[in-house]
Amino acid sequence: MAARTDPPEVQPEPVPAYLRIAADVLADLGTDARTGLPAGEVRQRLARYGPNALPVAPAVPAWRRFLAQFRDVLTVLLLVATAVSFVAWSIERDAPAPYEALTILAIVLLNGVLGFLQERRAEQALAALEAMSAPVARVRRDGEQRLVPTADLVPGDILLLEEGDTIAADARVLEPIALRAAEAALTGESTPVSKTAAPIPGEAALGDRRNMLFGGTSIAAGRGRAVVTATGPSTELGRIAASLRETEETATPLQRELDRVGKLLGGAVIAIAVVIGATIVALQEVRSLAAMVDVLLLAVSLAVAAVPEGLTAITTIVLSLGTQRMARRNVIVRRLASVETLGSTTAICSDKTGTLTRNEMTVRAVVTASGAVELTGVGYDPSGEVRRDGAPVDDAALLEEVERTLGAGALASNAVLLERDGRWTIQGDPTEAALVVAARKVGRTAERLDARFPRVGEVPFTSERKLMSTAHADAEEATRVVVFAKGAPDVLLPRCVEERVGAGTRALGPARREEISRAVDALGAAALRTLAVAYRTLDRGALPGAPTEDVEQGLVLLGVVGMIDPPRAEARPAVAQAKGAGVRPIIITGDHPLTASAIAAELGIAPKGARAVVGTELQRMDDARLRVVVRETSVFARVAPDHKLRIVRALQANGEIAAMTGDGVNDAPALKAADIGVAMGIAGTDVAKGAADMVLADDNFASIVAAVEEGRSIFANIQRFLRYLLSSNIGEVLVMFLGVVLAPVIGLVPGPGSAVVVPLLATQILWINLLTDAGPALALGVEPADPDVMRRPPRDPRSSVVGTRAWIDIVLVGAVMAVGTLGVMDWALPGGLIEGTAPAGRGLRYAQTMAFTTLVLFQLFNTFAVRFEAHSAFHRTFANRWLWLAVLSSAALQVAVVHLPFLQRAFRTVPLGARDWLVCLAVASAVLWVTELKKRLVRAR
Template structure:
């Protein structure tokens, strides 16, 4: 049926297209799609449908113009404040002309521009994720059109096209199978299923989850075995991958706690700046007798200059630098961060919602157990590396009888096998079916060598696996017994056992009794109860004359000799158990979200310590839950199995509604929406899809769950360091503000009013304030940002979501330091001037130089205070060489501005004597000693409570 549709027909198809083609028979699907299986669509009809349905590709949103992305970087409150500070600094330079160039304004503009460029580079993540999805699509597709096989661009496929698929092909569109020969597809990227899924044409009754629709194949998945014929049912954005792309586009980027807090601090500083400018101007006008427009302008400029000093100009740059340096350390630990501002979120994560396949497990099937007539054997080692031991269940060595049986079973399993084990770049990989690869690895662990076996046994025929027979057999000639052929068979235990008449005991067959058959079936149930996937193996020897030269049929799969049961699983990573334990010790709750079978998921979760019982919630159960019920369930449930992409997203959002900071790990296409919606998304670098990597904030280069925990530790360390330099910057700047404010308020008491004939006199000049910010807000603050991670951070619970970067205790310490700094600096100023509370004899310029130097030294001593709110400043001083280097650099710069003639002129300073330096140092050190005393009191109060 290749006739052209009328417009009414096409409209009817699009509106009534079967939403669940898996529930229709093959003939029904072909009827609905108006296509003949043998002839396919005509070229003319295909063009007509393409015009109506559109291309088979994922749509991308219109990109935001580059200039708009760039300008958007300047809308942050703190950035606006910095721009205002730059303009004020430039205005001061224009007014005073005290330097060749407005250096301060240039520096501030440079900081803003640097942050804008870095922010701009982070913008196109959503577009990149959609592009990665498009790249996964098959470039070409083989179809039946006009009764002939043709190759067409995959983008030109339309509903109703008949496509041909073979091993190695990428499925180009969603389609309903109408013919299948041992077809298997790898759907881990879409459903999370760790094993290739066997496909057939049988109609599925009832509504089932994506992973159980065995008669459907999906765009972007890969054919791993067999071949098939399918009718396209959905293309482009109507495919399952298209729906994920739509969800990915709809998911909104979440503001990280650090971003939110810095925005809040920025707004607070903005209000403080305005208040300081207003209060300062009002105070000067009230205290001093201001006359004339020029003097009034001086007051306005000085008030605004002080407000500029209150803004920590280096904050965004230092935050970025600290994050960047932390990111470099994380990269060395195989954690690659794509989104700087999200680094600290990982450190504050309370839940890690992790996929199972390829994340907690290696995504490499591994034989765990072999059961034969004489006992059970445990196989050690994980993954495809042929390294491991075979021991009895009780840990003892294998006796000769048991070893002989196990070798026979694994030998037959390796012969009935089409996979290949290879080592590439130091890593063992399997070409072919992962289950068959696992059998080869187990044979190598048992000492069976491929070369020796291949020289003796040569395959001469094969009876392939089919979903109807559930068996696979191979026929081999035997160089040592040339008159016989050897038949190896593997398959479903119940099916294979029914075809066996004997069982190997040692190397001799023994007739199978009914009692022994029941024992074997019970053993199979026992292995399955441990979430092991079981296969049975058997063999048979036939006279070569009886075999003949024609292709064998399944008659040779009768009167087999049962060799044993083999249990396998995609096992947990060796490091995963310890990583889970460390996460729990750090107050982080691991949750498994997977598309795998509930029994398998529960077994892995129990083994890793993610949960104590075997309770798992399935995707079907989630479908019946309201948001309220799910919000309640996520508080206790730790394993979710057989879930769809929508379920993962719902679970993450439910956890967030419970006030939890969620880190989501994953590797498949199906994980991308949840990765994007989570507070921080973590993708797998080795096995992860491009989509998951583009949607994530962080990528694990080694796909190791233990790396996530190491990244958590590093994230906590980075956040701790951010707190350190925030404490330092804010306490130092508050000290400057208090010094200036109270210096004006107490101008008479300090002797400033008679120190000069100027109408307006301040403790420090505007250029000196800006110099202090330049010297002390740069290198020392950055050095705090690279303080080594305290090992104790992983023994503390995560930072509560509602807790700010700066806690009330932190603010108390900041204000305390600011008060001590202001009092000490004004004391030195007073002691350097005639009159005032403390009699001195110096000039105004000398007194300002003394106060200037004392304030710098106060801030350098304060660097040590800022390392902790509770811990002593003297702990771990030798761990950060950068800190000592930064302090030495700041001192050298201050010495330069005091003694180099042209700098003396630029900053209105005079040379100081050794005694002057000792006096300034003694006074400035008081901030360290007094803060240490306050910490002792704080620790004592904490112990009481």
């Protein structure tokens, strides 16, 4: 709901809408309740009133975000030391220009630019995700139902509301059908408020305005229509929000752990930098101002380079880019923290309808008093015919019963069948749509049915009642009202006292009830979902107002309808992939247990003949028994939404990490309690989406499995670049520490006129940091998913992102880098442990250039070494083109630093010959061969 806008025009409201009749409110707003606003008028009002969004604090200017990159204490200290270096040069004039100070300043600025760009990239990625999950509202415009972004709502729009919808703006109720709104968030009212279309007789407090709906609240039950009276800042929520200016962002558990690792390592590095500085002062003759400045610059540069301050920024970018990849696979991640949990998921509790199946219900069978028939056709295309044993039906009584059953089912439905560009689509519930389509196949079109039986009231369906009824006037018999009901057979059948047979009725006895129950079980065993359809006639005077549940007694059974929602083609391989990854799929559905078991067996979730546990059994179980059952059972049927919550908690009590799907208002507690709450993007209510961690854009089980795969891949990438950064930083620290302590041993002694001698200069350390924290680290963060990632068991959520084994590898790699780098320096210097074979007269700068280049190449080879924890570095060698681009670019920059004269002056390097480069490459490649040997030993063990 948040957007950056100029202050919109204040919307006039001379007399509050709740005090006036609905017709006057519509007239003042210039809108029509049946057709809504025309598109042109919507554009004009949107320009006049602004978007339906709450204003946010102004964006921080780019220049301030850039300067924020330099507020780190170490960076500030480095800049101060650089300024001191410039002052020392201006006093002593020991060089033509202050190359070192200028180079350090340039690197600090480049680091700042890099950090700024990383933050902006992360913000853009998160903004893109937010836009993908932008809420929508159902409205009537130009006479048609449309889904529009809530930001595009304007005063005068006609809202079409269903149970579970979040109300997008303040609105005056026009037509409430058992409409109740949950307004606790705004008014503090703990129970849902029943709504009316009648005006309030006098001034009323917010909670007493029963004919108003308020933005930010939700529909708890029923459905209805309302006209938008205020949007954006003019809503009641907007008035409250005007006093709130803060937006608090909380770090994910992963980011908090990375921050802890960074601070721990940073503290150690700073301590080591202080020790190195003190050691240099103690062991070497540091007397002059310039020498003291060199030591200060060196210590601070080492601390700045070795502290992994970029961990959080790079992690955010990797998470954001990963979640964008998920979005392309129809998974919208609402909370980045959920990505961490995906890799640990051990159970996916999935609804059946629309998630494992196509959600295109098709009526295949109808059972009436005169027998059973099949209905041909697939999906929502209303072409098909009635058949019996493969041949057209010629029994007039049977045909009449079938037509009446399907016509009544269509009347007791709210779905709408639409044809656009030759393609049939539906608006509304797929089950109801199947009845509408089936009725059309036998000639009972919506237009014909509505003309004969205009609706006058409704008793809405709820997941607890499993029943829906509608009341209709009869255009041919004005003195009567007909109630049509549809619902679960086990719920509706006990309410029936008679059965329709041809043109008459007969009493329903125990034997016939048992026969109908067997027919229902036979349909369920064939994986068909069953609905019973019934009716009742009343005198017009017996229904003076809105119908209540009392009308759902004394019904006449018309028939039982069997529907099939075929499994998605991709569901079975997705189930197999999940099971191969150690993730157990579990079906939790409100459908008949036989239907659920049949689908589970077809998809490989449970063996054929496996029994489903039904909701009534769950109700009788205590928590201890349920914990045992959820370990052994993969199919739960006829469950209520509150059972989902108990199943999730039982799985969690068993140590499972559970993902739970849901779409209804009552699913919200289970979605919140689950480790990963997954809402349906198509069928899901706004309340369910708000409670979920992820939203499926296609309501597809395969997308959940894809999200688990992406989550595992993202976490593996984070571990990759962490191993890379930490091992590289430790390598730098060890080179400096051991180089200073062992300087006499490796022949590192001060040259003429120099008081301070170190393996690497401050500028060189900062340059290495710039190279490693940029391209290579980010490239490791976008490594394509390993094909083996879904053949491994789930990650233990209690394990650290950098575990003991990883730390051993990190220290090993850092030690190899240090030994190799100092070995090359010893080889390039006269004396020391290795008798130098370098050309005579090359001196200290040559040895430092060799060590500098070797350490850079070590880190570039390390990018390949850390790609896989167990696989060889040569596994899928060219799968990550970004990594090759980053490595080759970094190598080219190092060549430039060594061979371009102006960079030589800045970094105090000298040109290297072909033999020198071969030596550096050969030694630096050792990190690859050492890790390859270690991996081979691990694989063998």
